[in-house]
Structure formats: C-alpha cells, structure tokens
Amino acid sequence: MPEKVQDRYWGDLGVALLLAGLLTLAWSVQGWANLSTLRLPDTDDVVRLQQIRDWLSGQDFGDLAQHRLGAVPGLEMHWSRLPDLVPAGLIYILSPLLGAHAAELAAVILWPASLFAAALALVAGIARALGVSAPLAALVAALAYPATTLFVPGRIDHHGLQMVLLLVTARVAIGGRSLAAGAAGGVATAASLAIGIETAPLLAVGGAVVVIRWAIDGREGQGRLAGYAVGLVLALAAASVALRTSGWGWPGCDGFTAELWRAAQFAALAPLALAILGFAAPSVRVRSIATAIVGVAAASGALALSPGCLQPYGQVDPLLAELWLANVAEAQPLVGAPLSHAIGYAGLMLAGLAAGAWVWRRTRDSRWLALLALQLTALGLTLVQLRGAYAGALLAPPALAALIVAARTRGVLALIPAWLVSAGLLYPIAGAALAPRGPAAPSGADCTGPAALGRLAALPPGTLMAPIDMGAFALGATPHRVIAAPYHRGDAGNQAMLRFFLGPVANAPMLAREWKIDYVALCPGDFDMLGAQAAEAARLSGALRRGTPPAWLRQISPPGEAPVVFAVERVNGEPRL
Known part of the structure; x- marks a missing residue:
C-alpha cells in the first residue's frame, strides 16, 4: 500500500x-x-x-x-x-x-x-x-x-454487524479493483448470509455491480471479480461446516439453513464461471451476453433448489400480526407507517438518493450509479419494511457530503439547507413535529425495567406466561422458562399466549395445565390495541385487569406494582378451579 x-x-x-x-x-x-x-x-x-x-x-x-x-x-x-x-x-x-x-x-x-x-x-x-x-x-x-x-x-444483536459487512461489499463494488479487494467483498457477502437473510437483496445487487463493472471494464475488473467469486464460494463452503447449527435442517430460509446455503452456494457459481470465462471474452458484447445467460441460470437454479427463499419467514398468524408486528415500527411498510415514522426512518435515505442522482448527473461517473443501485434497493426494501432504511441511511452520506462541499462554494444560504437535509437526527424531530397531534398517550408502567424484572427474578424458578415482549426480557433477566417471545419460529407458544389471555376464562386452566404454567404476568397496558375487547370480563385479560382473577390464580405482587404477577394455585398438580 x-x-x-x-x-x-x-x-x-x-x-x-x-x-x-x-x-x-x-x-x-x-x-x-x-x-x-x-x-x-x-x-x-x-x-x-x-x-x-x-x-x-x-x-x-x-x-x-x-x-x-x-x-x-x-x-x-x-x-x-x-x-x-x-x-x-x-x-x-x-x-x-x-x-x-x-x-x-x-x-x-x-x-x-x-x-x-x-x-x-x-x-x-x-x-x-x-x-x-x-x-x-x-x-x-x-x-x-x-x-x-x-x-x-x-x-449486540446481528444487525449492526450486517450493516458493516454490507458496507464492505459496497466499498469493493464501488472502488476496489484488486484480487484482494474482491476476495474481501466475497467473504463479507458470505459472512452476512451466514448471519441472516435480511440484507440478501442488497448483497445480490452488490455482487451484480461487481459483475456488471467487469462486463463493461473487462481486464480492469477481472481481478476484482475473480477475488469476489473465489472468496464467496470458499467462504460459503467453510460456513456450511463451521457455522452449521442444530437448526441446519429447518424447513425454511429464515436463517443460515441448508436451504439458504444451497441457494447461495449455487448462485455463487455464477461470478466464478464468469471470472473463468473472462480470460476468453475479449469484448463487452460477449461479456454482457454471458452475464445475462449465467445470471438467469443462477437465479433460476437457486430458486429451484430452495423455493422457500422467496418467502423466508412464512406466514405469521393474523392475530399475532395485528397485536405484535403491527406495533413494531421497523416492520411496517413505508406507505402504511404513521407519518412521523415514515419521515424519521426514510427522510435521510431519500435525501441521499436525491443527492446521489444530482452528483451523477453532474459527473456521469459510473461509480455513483453503482452506489445509486444500492440506494434504490434499500428504498425498495423500505417500501416493504421500514428496516430497509438502516442500510439506506448508511449509504446516503457520501452523496450528502458531496452536496455540502458544493454548497460551500455558494455561501451560507446554500450551506445551511445542505447541512439540514444531511443531518439524519433531524428527521425524527421533523416527523414528530409534522405528524397530526392526537391526545397524549398515558405514560405506561415500566414492566421490563430493572426493578420489575428483579422482582420476577426473585421468584423460585418456574414457567412464566407473559405477553411477547415481556417474555423476551424475562428470558434474559430471570431463571424462568417463558412461553412467548417475539420470534416467528415460536408461533405455537405465541398463539398459546394469545389464547390464554384473550380467550374465555374457562379455557385458561386447560392451557395452564398443557404448558405447565407456574406464573402469570400482565402489564396494565397489554393488549390496549384491542380497545374495549381486552377488558371484556369474559376474557382472562379482562378479569385480570378488573382485579377479579379466577380462584386458581393468586396475586403475589403487591398492589400497585407492575407487572401484576400471579401464581398458579394447584391441587394434586392441577390448577385449582
């Protein structure tokens, strides 16, 4: 260097x-x-x-x-x-x-x-x-x-690491030309796929940019493509051994399963074949035709081998979607999200897209087109789920920095707006200011705070029935088994939780027996999205909210504490009716 x-x-x-x-x-x-x-x-x-x-x-x-x-x-x-x-x-x-x-x-x-x-x-x-x-x-x-x-x-979850690996791939696709740079991009792509499928469309576009630039540039892009192809193929093969989990045979494409690996490994053969062909493909026309043929074959073969990858997370139960996913901000589509969320999540990404298009029109530099391709992919993902804006926000700064530099030459009146549209932290503030103002939501009890979780942890180990988010926090802070948590593979437990709280009081003992429940916890605001339905006396949630639990549930939390915690009273191992 x-x-x-x-x-x-x-x-x-x-x-x-x-x-x-x-x-x-x-x-x-x-x-x-x-x-x-x-x-x-x-x-x-x-x-x-x-x-x-x-x-x-x-x-x-x-x-x-x-x-x-x-x-x-x-x-x-x-x-x-x-x-x-x-x-x-x-x-x-x-x-x-x-x-x-x-x-x-x-x-x-x-x-x-x-x-x-x-x-x-x-x-x-x-x-x-x-x-x-x-x-x-x-x-x-x-x-x-x-x-x-x-x-x-x-x-510490995996999304931050995936963003870093995506940026490695983007850096290689836009600027790196050497064999080593290409290999770094291939390994980063494989590592990201070994973590999860969330960024797969962006990684695919990054790989496509590497291939297309080779098709256009020929010998200048040969080393990068060869390194990318070899790095991707070998890293995927190594990951299939080193990172194979107990869920390798899971019938789905929601993680690094055999099904995802088959699709990725097959698709990875496409850049490898093109890199080998490159030594005998002297013209742009030949390389372009080869790219189109091999690309279609790779995509068709991957989907034929792993059709589940078209719908990696399957179908979420409709009631779970209403009560859980509909309240996860990043899982909402851009068009259907509240205005404050849409502006906060997508504002910087859209500003970056506009700036990138402006810079490309001025420079006609194909590297800006490569970045724009990734930005447009992030926008497409955001239209489906707001979480696509994470990548869009990280891909926006180069173009916005170019906008700020250009604005400096035009004085303060141009520089201030350039900084305002480039400061991502201003978009959620603007979204909140522009959103229609409704009645202020009452401040809810902190049922997953340190004090609340500490009280749960002090109980003898048992099985806890609690709403989805509380279950996840209890898993990490207490010794208890929990039935429900915000994971799509846990559909059986999540549905049992809904039937338990929202079903008739008379049905709850059967579920308590089936799932061997020792404790029940409910936060005052749980299921508020159902309105008056959640408070109906015929539902267990309504009975608990009204302070009239069935005889087999004994409140063990002091009055006024949240969450309200009950112990299941048993006679001969059965809930006491």
Missing part, C-alpha cells in the same frame, strides 16, 4: 474512532440507568446476551436452541453463532478480571462501538473512492438516523 494511501486509511480510521468514541460515551451516560443493570435496548439484544451466556456456560457451539423458551426442549432460533464471537470473547477474557456483570457490561458497550467505528471508516472509504471528503462523510454518517440506533451501547 503506497504511503499516502496508507496515511489516508489511518486518518479515516482515526476520525471514525473519535466520532464513535464520543457518541458511545454520550449514549452510555444518557442510558446508564438501564445499561448498568444490563436492561438492553431491544428484545433481540437481551436474548442474544442470554444465548452468549448459555454458550459460555457449556451449551454446544452449534446448539442455538433457546432451551427456556416455548415447549420443552426449547425453541430452535434462526440466528447464527457468528455475531456471538466477539462479545463472547470479551466476556470470557474480562470475567476473571472484572467479574461476570462488569465483563458483560463492557462487552455490550465495546462491541457496538467497534462496529460503529468500522461503519464510519467504511463510509469514509466509500466517499474517498468517489472523490468526496472522507472526514465529512464520516461525520454525516455519525448523525445518520435511524442507522445510528443499531450501534448504541447494548445493541
């Missing part, structure tokens, strides 16, 4: 580390009350930490079942062990020095901060490859809501 290039690389990394460190410190101070007790930001973070604890306590590396979730022997998770490696390593190394709690606390702060620094450095690298100020792009990325929420302290 030439000395000047090396200096720029280290300079970009230094800026990224500085920004990530300062923001991580600020976020840690702001959220210390919850963070210090390991009350992590999201249910997935909580369950991820529990998965790491189970592994460090002796659970097999390939066993990703959560054995205290759902019916015995537990629920086979759709996750990967790959995102566990670094936080688990930190906990393992630091525990003898700091103690278990402090080691876990250090891990859940350091791991997202490291990923954030990596993401900012990669954005800076993409910007530099496009001829844009790298430090400025890193600064814009540091403010790039909603993507920044993936890197706050406690966010």
Whole structure:
C-alpha cells in the first residue's frame, strides 16, 4: 500500500474512532440507568446476551436452541453463532478480571462501538473512492438516523454487524479493483448470509455491480471479480461446516439453513464461471451476453433448489400480526407507517438518493450509479419494511457530503439547507413535529425495567406466561422458562399466549395445565390495541385487569406494582378451579 494511501486509511480510521468514541460515551451516560443493570435496548439484544451466556456456560457451539423458551426442549432460533464471537470473547477474557456483570457490561458497550467505528471508516472509504471528503462523510454518517440506533451501547444483536459487512461489499463494488479487494467483498457477502437473510437483496445487487463493472471494464475488473467469486464460494463452503447449527435442517430460509446455503452456494457459481470465462471474452458484447445467460441460470437454479427463499419467514398468524408486528415500527411498510415514522426512518435515505442522482448527473461517473443501485434497493426494501432504511441511511452520506462541499462554494444560504437535509437526527424531530397531534398517550408502567424484572427474578424458578415482549426480557433477566417471545419460529407458544389471555376464562386452566404454567404476568397496558375487547370480563385479560382473577390464580405482587404477577394455585398438580 503506497504511503499516502496508507496515511489516508489511518486518518479515516482515526476520525471514525473519535466520532464513535464520543457518541458511545454520550449514549452510555444518557442510558446508564438501564445499561448498568444490563436492561438492553431491544428484545433481540437481551436474548442474544442470554444465548452468549448459555454458550459460555457449556451449551454446544452449534446448539442455538433457546432451551427456556416455548415447549420443552426449547425453541430452535434462526440466528447464527457468528455475531456471538466477539462479545463472547470479551466476556470470557474480562470475567476473571472484572467479574461476570462488569465483563458483560463492557462487552455490550465495546462491541457496538467497534462496529460503529468500522461503519464510519467504511463510509469514509466509500466517499474517498468517489472523490468526496472522507472526514465529512464520516461525520454525516455519525448523525445518520435511524442507522445510528443499531450501534448504541447494548445493541449486540446481528444487525449492526450486517450493516458493516454490507458496507464492505459496497466499498469493493464501488472502488476496489484488486484480487484482494474482491476476495474481501466475497467473504463479507458470505459472512452476512451466514448471519441472516435480511440484507440478501442488497448483497445480490452488490455482487451484480461487481459483475456488471467487469462486463463493461473487462481486464480492469477481472481481478476484482475473480477475488469476489473465489472468496464467496470458499467462504460459503467453510460456513456450511463451521457455522452449521442444530437448526441446519429447518424447513425454511429464515436463517443460515441448508436451504439458504444451497441457494447461495449455487448462485455463487455464477461470478466464478464468469471470472473463468473472462480470460476468453475479449469484448463487452460477449461479456454482457454471458452475464445475462449465467445470471438467469443462477437465479433460476437457486430458486429451484430452495423455493422457500422467496418467502423466508412464512406466514405469521393474523392475530399475532395485528397485536405484535403491527406495533413494531421497523416492520411496517413505508406507505402504511404513521407519518412521523415514515419521515424519521426514510427522510435521510431519500435525501441521499436525491443527492446521489444530482452528483451523477453532474459527473456521469459510473461509480455513483453503482452506489445509486444500492440506494434504490434499500428504498425498495423500505417500501416493504421500514428496516430497509438502516442500510439506506448508511449509504446516503457520501452523496450528502458531496452536496455540502458544493454548497460551500455558494455561501451560507446554500450551506445551511445542505447541512439540514444531511443531518439524519433531524428527521425524527421533523416527523414528530409534522405528524397530526392526537391526545397524549398515558405514560405506561415500566414492566421490563430493572426493578420489575428483579422482582420476577426473585421468584423460585418456574414457567412464566407473559405477553411477547415481556417474555423476551424475562428470558434474559430471570431463571424462568417463558412461553412467548417475539420470534416467528415460536408461533405455537405465541398463539398459546394469545389464547390464554384473550380467550374465555374457562379455557385458561386447560392451557395452564398443557404448558405447565407456574406464573402469570400482565402489564396494565397489554393488549390496549384491542380497545374495549381486552377488558371484556369474559376474557382472562379482562378479569385480570378488573382485579377479579379466577380462584386458581393468586396475586403475589403487591398492589400497585407492575407487572401484576400471579401464581398458579394447584391441587394434586392441577390448577385449582
């Protein structure tokens, strides 16, 4: 690596580390009350930490079942062990020095901060490859809501790592030309697929950009394509051995299963075949025809081998979709989302798209088209689910940095609007200000806070029936088995939870017996989305809300505490009627 290039690389990394460190410190101070007790930001973070604890306590590396979730022997998770490696390593190394709690606390702060620094450095690298100020792009990325929420302290789930791997692929597709750069892109693509399928469309477009640039550039793109193809094929093969889980044979494409691997491994043969063909394909026309033929064959073959990948998460029960998914902001389609969410999530991405189109019109540089292809894919994903905006926000800073640089030459009147549209953290504020104002929602009880979970943890170990989100937090903070949690593979337990709370009071003892329930917990605001239905006296939820539980449920939480917790009273092992 030439000395000047090396200096720029280290300079970009230094800026990224500085920004990530300062923001991580600020976020840690702001959220210390919850963070210090390991009350992590999201249910997935909580369950991820529990998965790491189970592994460090002796659970097999390939066993990703959560054995205290759902019916015995537990629920086979759709996750990967790959995102566990670094936080688990930190906990393992630091525990003898700091103690278990402090080691876990250090891990859940350091791991997202490291990923954030990596993401900012990669954005800076993409910007530099496009001829844009790298430090400025890193600064814009540091403010790039909603993507920044993936890197706050406690966010140890896999989405932050997937964004970093996507940025590696984007960096290679846009700027890298060497064999080594291509190999890095192929390995990153394979690693992301081994984690989950969420970013698969973006990864596919990144790979397509590598192939198309080879078809156009010929020998200049040969090394990159060859490295990408070999890296992808070999990394997928290695992952199928090293990261094969106990759920490898799961009949679906929702994680790194045999079905997903077959499709990915077959599709990976396409760039490999084209890279070999490249030595005998001297013209753009021949390479373009070969690309079209091989691409169609790869896509057709992959889907024929793994048709389940067209609908990786299957069908969610309609009632679960209404009561659970409809209230998950990032799972809503862009058009159907509340205005405040739509602006907050998609605002920066749309600004980045507009800026990218503007820069391309000025420069006619094909590398900007490559970035625009990825941005448009992120927009397409966002139209289906708002979570696509995470990638869209991280892909926007290079174009927005170019906009700011251009605005500097036109004075303050142009510079201020350029910064306003580039500051991602302003979009959720604008969304909240522009959204129609309704009556203020009453402040609900904190049923998953440290105090509430501590009271649940103090109970003798048993089986807990609680609504979906409370179940996930209880899994990580208590010794209890929980029936329901926000995971699509747990459909049986989640439906049982709904039948238990929302069904007739007379049916609840049968479910309590079937699922061997010891405790029942309900938060005052649970099922509020059903309106008056949730409070109907004939439903168990209504009876519990009214303070008239059936005789076989004895309230064991003091009056006024949330959640309200009941113990199942039994006679000869059966709920007392």
